[in-house]
Amino acid sequence: MAQIFGEPGRNAAEESYKRTRRFLLVAFVGIAALSAIWGFALGTVFHAVHLTVELALLLTALLGGLRFFCLSLVIDEDGCS
Numbered sequence: 001m002a003q004i005f006g007e008p009g010r011n012a013a014e015e016s017y018k019r020t021r022r023f024l025l026v027a028f029v030g031i032a033a034l035s036a037i038w039g040f041a042l043g044t045v046f047h048a049v050h051l052t053v054e055l056a057l058l059l060t061a062l063l064g065g066l067r068f069f070c071l072s073l074v075i076d077e078d079g080c081s
Contacts, residue, residue, distance in 0.1 A: 042051070 042056075
């Protein structure tokens, strides 16, 4: 039998779906806000360098690869590979 949350007649799956959508919306908005702040911060730091789109993409790829490499080292040391 389905559990009732909130208003009568709504089952647990529908309420769970609504909560998941709300959580994802908040998460994406938070990520977008933090990305904007990070972008402004990088813009002020690299203002004299004139950070081009190509250089920004290269830095993003390098930092992403470094993060993946560091995470793989941590996973390998714990034996969780």
